[in-house]
Amino acid sequence: MDIYGSLANIVGEQYVSNQPEENFLYSRDAGAQIPRRVDYVVLPKTVEEVQQVLMLANETKTPVTPMGGGMSLSALVVPTKGGIVLDMKRMDQIIEVNEANRYALIEAGVSQGALKAYLERHHPRLQHSTPEAPPTVTVVGNALIQGHGHISPRYGINSDMINAMEVVLPTGEVCKIGSASMSPHWFTRGPVPDLAGLFIGWFGTTGVVTKLSIKLYPKPKYREVLAFVTDDVDVIPEAIFEVSQVDLVEDFFLISQGKPDWMNRIFFVIIVAGHSEEELEFKKDAYKNVFSEFQGGKTVAFVEDLHPALRDRFLAVPPLAALAADFKKGGGFEYTGSIIPIDKVPEAWIKGIEIARKYDMVFSYVHQVLGGHSIMFSYNYSFNRADEADAERTRQALEESNKLTLDIDGMIWKGEVSAQRMTMEKMDPNTAGLIKKIKSVLDPNGIMNPGNWEIV
Ligand SMILES: Cc1cc2nc3c(=O)[nH]c(=O)nc-3n(C[C@H](O)[C@H](O)[C@H](O)COP(=O)(O)OP(=O)(O)OC[C@H]3O[C@@H](n4cnc5c(N)ncnc54)[C@H](O)[C@@H]3O)c2cc1C
Known part of the structure; x- marks a missing residue:
C-alpha cells in the first residue's frame, strides 16, 4: 500500500512528509538520547483525521508516535521502530x-x-x-x-x-x-x-x-517569595514537614547548585499568594516563623536579602529556577525527574552530587515539593550538544541517577526507554503483566509508540 499517498489523502499533501530533512528534525529531541529513525511526519487538524490515520496505521501495522511539544527530554516522542510521528500542533483550539x-x-x-x-x-x-x-x-x-x-x-x-x-x-x-x-x-x-x-x-x-x-x-492578585537557607542536608525532611503543616503555600521548591559558590547551599523557596495585601502579609508572617524551632540550632535561616534578580526569577510564572543550562557551551540541558519519598531526600541529595562529580558535571538541583506527600527530585545536567563524548557522559549520569532513584525506593518520572525497562523489571510481575494485558486489548497490533512500557 502507498502509505504516503494515503496519509496525504487524509491530512492534505502539505501536512505529511517523508522527506529526509523533516524526518531528521523529528528523529531527535532536545535531550541527550541518540537519534532514531522516522518514516513519516503527519500533522492532523481534526479528530476525524486522527481517526483515519490510526485506522490506516492499524491496517498496515505502521507504528504511530503521538507528539505534543516534544520537550520531555527523554526521547518519548522519537519512535523506537520508525513509522509515523503524529505531531498534534495544528489541533490548537x-x-x-x-x-x-x-x-x-x-x-x-x-x-x-x-x-x-x-x-x-x-x-x-x-x-x-x-x-x-x-x-x-x-x-x-x-x-x-x-x-x-x-x-x-x-x-x-x-x-x-x-x-x-x-x-x-x-x-x-x-x-x-x-x-x-x-x-x-x-x-x-x-x-x-x-x-x-x-x-x-x-x-x-x-x-x-x-x-x-x-x-x-x-489567580491571586499578590504573590511574594520567601527563601530560607541551610547547609544541613539531614534537616530537609523535617523542614518540609513544617512548611507543609502551615499549608498556605502556592509553590514550594528546593534549589541548589555547585556554581557559583553562594548557590552551593540548600535553599527552600516558598511562594505565597493572596487576594489582598493583608492576606499576603498574614501568610508571609506564618512562614517567616515556621523554622523558629531550627533557628536556635542555626540550621535553617530566613534569607533577608534575597537578590532582586532571583526574586523576579522565582516569582515568574512559571518560575525560572533551573539555571543549569548555562554551565557549559553547546546549549544541551537534560534532567531525569524522580518522584521520591520525602524522607529519602538527604540520601538522594548526597549521592546525586557524587554522580555529578563522577561524570564531570556541575551538580544542579530544583526539587518541587508535591503537597507534602512526595517530592519531584530532579538531577539536572548541562552538556555540550556538539560534543558526543559529553552527550554520552550525560546519558551515563542519567542512567546512574535512575538506578539511584530505584535503589532509594523512588520512581523514575518520564523515563526514557531504558529507564522504563528498569522500572518494569523492578515492578511486581503481576502489575507488569496487567500493563501488557491492557495494552494488547487496546492496541492489538502494537502500533502505538512501541518500545515504550515493554519488557524485552
Ligand atoms: C527547562 C525545562 C524545564 C521543565 N520543567 C518542567 C516542569 O516544571 N514540570 C513538568 O511537568 N515538566 C517540565 N519539563 C518537562 C517537559 O518539557 C514538560 O513536562 C512538557 O510539558 C511535556 O509536554 P510536551 O508537550 O513537550 O510532551 P511531549 O514530549 O510531546 O509528549 C510526552 C509524552 O506524551 C505523549 N503524548 C503527547 N501528546 C499526546 C496525545 N495527544 N495523546 C497521547 N499521547 C500524547 C507522547 O507520545 C510522549 O510519550 C521541563 C522541560 C525543560 C526542557
Whole structure:
C-alpha cells in the first residue's frame, strides 16, 4: 500500500512528509538520547483525521508516535521502530473556558504559552498549573506524563487536574472519558469507572488524546517569595514537614547548585499568594516563623536579602529556577525527574552530587515539593550538544541517577526507554503483566509508540 499517498489523502499533501530533512528534525529531541529513525511526519487538524490515520496505521501495522511539544527530554516522542510521528500542533483550539465550573476545554496541540496568554486576556481571575518548561510544550502532553506546575504544591500534580478527555483508540474508535461521555459539561472524571487512567502515564501507547478538560484555579492578585537557607542536608525532611503543616503555600521548591559558590547551599523557596495585601502579609508572617524551632540550632535561616534578580526569577510564572543550562557551551540541558519519598531526600541529595562529580558535571538541583506527600527530585545536567563524548557522559549520569532513584525506593518520572525497562523489571510481575494485558486489548497490533512500557 502507498502509505504516503494515503496519509496525504487524509491530512492534505502539505501536512505529511517523508522527506529526509523533516524526518531528521523529528528523529531527535532536545535531550541527550541518540537519534532514531522516522518514516513519516503527519500533522492532523481534526479528530476525524486522527481517526483515519490510526485506522490506516492499524491496517498496515505502521507504528504511530503521538507528539505534543516534544520537550520531555527523554526521547518519548522519537519512535523506537520508525513509522509515523503524529505531531498534534495544528489541533490548537481553546474550545471553551467555563468560568462557573472552572475548567478549560482544549485540543491536544494547545501550548502552555497559548493557554496562559488566553486566560490572562479573557479570564484574568483564573489560572492553570504551568510547568517550568518552554512555553511551546503542550498542556495535554504535560498532563499525560503526570507533570507538575507552579501551583502543584498546593493543588496536586497536573494529571490530577484532568476532568475529562476525548481519545482516539488505536483501532479508530473515538471515546469520551469522564463527564464528557454523557454531558456537555466536561467538569469531572467521576463518579464512573476512572478510564482516564488508561491514558495517563502511558506515553501514547494506548491511544491519542484529542481533547482534554483541565481544571482552572483562582489567580491571586499578590504573590511574594520567601527563601530560607541551610547547609544541613539531614534537616530537609523535617523542614518540609513544617512548611507543609502551615499549608498556605502556592509553590514550594528546593534549589541548589555547585556554581557559583553562594548557590552551593540548600535553599527552600516558598511562594505565597493572596487576594489582598493583608492576606499576603498574614501568610508571609506564618512562614517567616515556621523554622523558629531550627533557628536556635542555626540550621535553617530566613534569607533577608534575597537578590532582586532571583526574586523576579522565582516569582515568574512559571518560575525560572533551573539555571543549569548555562554551565557549559553547546546549549544541551537534560534532567531525569524522580518522584521520591520525602524522607529519602538527604540520601538522594548526597549521592546525586557524587554522580555529578563522577561524570564531570556541575551538580544542579530544583526539587518541587508535591503537597507534602512526595517530592519531584530532579538531577539536572548541562552538556555540550556538539560534543558526543559529553552527550554520552550525560546519558551515563542519567542512567546512574535512575538506578539511584530505584535503589532509594523512588520512581523514575518520564523515563526514557531504558529507564522504563528498569522500572518494569523492578515492578511486581503481576502489575507488569496487567500493563501488557491492557495494552494488547487496546492496541492489538502494537502500533502505538512501541518500545515504550515493554519488557524485552
Ligand atoms: C527547562 C525545562 C524545564 C521543565 N520543567 C518542567 C516542569 O516544571 N514540570 C513538568 O511537568 N515538566 C517540565 N519539563 C518537562 C517537559 O518539557 C514538560 O513536562 C512538557 O510539558 C511535556 O509536554 P510536551 O508537550 O513537550 O510532551 P511531549 O514530549 O510531546 O509528549 C510526552 C509524552 O506524551 C505523549 N503524548 C503527547 N501528546 C499526546 C496525545 N495527544 N495523546 C497521547 N499521547 C500524547 C507522547 O507520545 C510522549 O510519550 C521541563 C522541560 C525543560 C526542557
